[in-house]
Amino acid sequence: MSDATYEVVNNRENQQFEVRLDGELAQLTYRYYKKDIAFMHTTVPPAMAGKGVASALARAAFAFAAAEKKLVMVYCPFVAKFIKDHPEYRSQLDPAYYGKG
Template sequence: MEIINNEKNLQFEYHHNDEVARLEYRFYKDNIAMMHTVVPESMKGQGVASALAEQAFAFAKEKKKKVMVYCPFVSKYVKKHPELREQINREYHPNL
């Protein structure tokens, strides 16, 4: 699954059959804030959202940025992948 970082629109994208799944992010202070994940119905249940989150965390790690989580899906993803907790900005998310 090829995930694209659309840096112009600040979102990770997966394109399939003229549809786009996306995970939107923003830069805030010295962090990356993961804002919102959208996956079209036709792509649900195929691991697309997880692939977007995985790429977003890899990008944050590469850039040496802590992550702020505003997206409910990303919050659930972190809980399923405790190894990512070291990347979370604890000031904003003490319970993740």
């Protein structure tokens, strides 16, 4: 994993956070669901794998949810693992969806 900083863009029209690097596109898609925001899926091209891009997308997504005052529902396996590795984001999960967990 890299400590590199990536420019993450929120493509609101397509409801996804994006990182472009060397002609490749990584993305984390989201949807609004009821009163929450749901993180659906993260896609990182093989050329960008292992460089911290997915983590940068997840951090940007959680920052966006906080700014929007939305609790989070996680459907994306990567984001679920990210939360296990970064428990500081657990407080943003919707307790109605996750229980006290």
